[in-house]
Amino acid sequence: MTLARLVAVCAVWGVFWGSWSALLPAVQTQVGATNADLGLALAGVPVGAIPAMALTGRLVRGRERIALAVSTALFALAAAGIGLVTTPLALGLALVGLGAASGALDIALNTATGRAERESGGRLFQTVHAAFPVAVIVAAPATGLARSLGYGPAQVLAVIAVLVLACAALAMGLPLGRGVQPVADSRPKGGLAARPAARCARRVRADHRELGRAVVGPAAGGLPLGPPRCWPARRPPPTWARSPRAA
Structure with missing residues (x-):
């Protein structure tokens, strides 16, 4: 119906x-x-x-x-x-x-x-x-x-x-519920279990911003800003993310 x-x-x-x-x-x-x-x-x-x-x-x-x-x-x-x-x-x-x-x-x-x-x-x-x-x-x-x-x-x-x-x-006549539905709070609640997840989410967002700067910098005519810190230290960054002097 x-x-x-x-x-x-x-x-x-x-x-x-x-x-x-x-x-x-x-x-x-x-x-x-x-x-x-x-x-x-x-x-x-x-x-x-x-x-x-x-x-x-x-x-x-x-x-x-x-x-x-x-x-x-x-x-x-x-x-x-x-x-x-x-x-x-x-x-x-x-x-x-x-x-x-x-x-x-x-x-x-x-x-x-x-x-x-x-x-x-x-x-x-x-x-x-x-x-x-x-x-x-x-x-x-x-x-x-x-x-x-x-x-x-x-x-x-x-x-x-x-x-x-x-x-x-x-x-x-639609049989829909009445009243404003509560919006689920997506923010991490207090407690030790939630804090590492929140820190991880902030770290991922920061890594994404750095990766964006590393990509956009050369495209805009400037020097690369270096690899984001999400790349392991023992692994060199890709060629496109190195500075001309390092290349």
């Missing part, structure tokens, strides 16, 4: 974007936009998506179910709103909102899928993500068929919005 709900959300997300590719010429005609106006308006999608993704990533942990439902509902409203715009400016603003909703949905869907994987122990990401391209492939020609039958962008987008809202209701 969990997998089916997640697949439905991802599929309806793909349905919109597949339909959008087929509706774009009609939307351009509807708002009277030139190619330059349309290109500028389309830039609103990433402008809205990037900050929404960053914000959602900070807020979603432990609230995956409600975040997925809310972001899916907002995406439905944003999709329906595009069918109502009549000017290039309104289209650009609507696409900023659409991008924000889509970005939030992206993060919420992935975090919900990840939590479902942890709680069920099964592999879900491959199946859930596969639903998106399949839905895009199916929705694009289906939208073209609807357009040939005389349905306008507003009507097609309204139908898609209803489907997305239905999937938002499905997302509310």
